Amino acid sequence: MDSYVLILAASSGKNLELAYRFRDSFNAEGMATEIVDLTTLHWPVYTPELDGNPDQEPDTVQLSDLILNSKALVVCAPEYNGVMPPALNNTIAWLSVQSDDFRRLFNNRTVLLATHSGGGGAHCLMAMRHQFSFLGSNVIGRTMNLNKSKPFSQETMNDLVSRVLQ
Ligand SMILES: Cc1cc2nc3c(=O)[nH]c(=O)nc-3n(C[C@H](O)[C@H](O)[C@H](O)COP(=O)(O)O)c2cc1C
DSSP states (O other): OOOEEEEEESSSSHHHHHHHHHHHHHHHTTOEEEEEEGGGTOOOOOOTTTTTOTTTSOOOHHHHHHHHTOSEEEEEOOOBTTBOOHHHHHHHHHHHTSSSOTTTTTTTOEEEEEEEOSSOOHHHHHHHHHHHHHTTOEEOSOOEEEBTTBOOOHHHHHHHHHHHHO
16 A cells, blocks of 8 residues: 555654654655554553453554555654653564564564654664664664754754655
8 A cells, every 4th residue: 555654652742742743744745644642552561471362462453454554654752761662662562473473564664763852862762773673674764853952853854754755
């Protein structure tokens, strides 16, 4: 299909706002988007005990299909204790055990990383780059890194959007 960019927000404050800014900028270029606020999924924390238990496993089909049919992923996540927040890590953990191939949803998929964090945000970006690269994604070199002293730049946004669309 390849007809939309899927934007994942791993927090419902500034990072969801950033997700909406990405949506507006992709839409302005004629590219459709879907946004998923991962904090609204309410999936249980992944444990091997829940894995395979039909009464306790989350329903991952809708999000899996959204990822599989997307042209690219944009991930907007705040830094939590030097890494990505549990909402993102937990989502990836559940998605990775839904088939025999843990890379299935992310392998060879373009991923753009963005953060609005309290401090630097660089640790979160590095952690996400490490994780998505491990999953086989093509992680775009340039990122969006916002915090108190680093305001939003439409120029950076336009460049990032063009990298995803090229
Ligand atoms: C549990 C927790 C841990 C945090 N750890 C960090 C951190 O390591 N580095 C940082 O820059 N900000 C840290 N922050 C601040 C968040 O990154 C910041 O508040 C961010 O803007 C929250 O995003 P949101 O507005 O989308 O919820 C932390 C916040 C929380 C709640």
